[in-house]
Amino acid sequence: MDKLTNIQLWERLQEHFGAKVKNASESYGLLTIETSKADIIDVLAFIKDDTILQFIYLTDITAVHYPNQEEAFAVVYHVHSLVHNVRIRIKVFIDGQHPAIPSATVLWNGANWMERETYDFFGIQFEGHPDLRRILNVDEMTVFPMRKEYPLEDPNRVDKKDFYFGR
Numbered sequence: 618m619d620k621l622t623n624i625q626l627w628e629r630l631q632e633h634f635g636a637k638v639k640n641a642s643e644s645y646g647l648l649t650i651e652t653s654k655a656d657i658i659d660v661l662a663f664i665k666d667d668t669i670l671q672f673i674y675l676t677d678i679t680a681v682h683y684p685n686q687e688e689a690f691a692v693v694y695h696v697h698s699l700v701h702n703v704r705i706r707i708k709v710f711i712d713g714q715h716p717a718i719p720s721a722t723v724l725w726n727g728a729n730w731m732e733r734e735t736y737d738f739f740g741i742q743f744e745g746h747p748d749l750r751r752i753l754n755v756d757e758m759t760v761f762p763m764r765k766e767y768p769l770e771d772p773n774r775v776d777k778k779d780f781y782f783g784r
Contacts, residue, residue, distance in 0.1 A: 621670070621701035623648040629670060633663060649706040654718045657694075657709050661724055664696060664705065672696040672705060678721065678731035680739040684765045689713025690741060694721070717742040720749075738763040 623643055630638045630650065638660065640651040652660050664672040676695040683689050688710035697704045711718055720743040721728040732743040733752040740761035743749055751758065760766075775781075 621698065621703050623703070626670065626703065626705065629667070630660070630664075634660065647704055647706055649708065651708045651710065654692075654709050654711055657692075657707070658719050658721065658723065660707060661694065661696070661721055664698075665724055670698060671700045672698045672703075674699055675721065675725040675727055675731070676704070678728060678735055680735050680741055680763070682739060682763065682765045684713070686710075687713070690716045690739065692718050692735070692741060711741070715742075716740060717744055719744050720746040722746055737761070740764065 623646070626648055627641050627650070634652075634656070637656045638650045638652050640649075642649045664670050674697040676697050677693075678695075679693050681691045681693060683691065690711050690713060692709045692711060694707040694709075695704060696707065709718060716739070718741065720732060722732065722743075723745065729747065730752065732746055733749060735741055736743060736746075736749055737751045737754050738761055750756070754762065
């Protein structure tokens with residue numbers, strides 16, 4: 618069996634999904650595509666169950682916060698085909714006001730912990746998740762620390778003023 622290339626992978630996805638997968642890019646040899654939250658489970662199920670692709674290993678689920686965009690969150694899936702030793706990154710951009718996306722636990726049991734971590738740090742609701750609650754932060758925490766909603770430093774700090782450094 619020949620090694621699966623990113624071009625072959627993209628063509629296979631285009632042939633099956635058409636316009637439902639878009640914005641393909643290939644940074645550092647890793648194919649990155651985008652899809653919608655309505656199609657994410659179908660795309661993940663296809664790449665997992667397809668006899669040619671065989672992307673059976675879910676490496677990671679995480680998110681990125683883009684506070685200045687209308688769709689402020691990108692949920693990012695990293696999936697690996699152990700047979701072909703090829704990886705793919707799939708991004709889904711979702712609403713910033715009520716961030717929610719279907720759970721991938723219907724496909725991979727291991728998605729449970731990854732989705733809990735993403736919920737814990739970004740506040741993204743994974744619909745259909747069997748036990749969506751905080752995993753690393755304390756239960757009483759009312760904020761989601763990886764969101765870019767707060768200044769990086771306290772503007773009232775005096776220990777970083779120029780006169781302390783002879784300027």
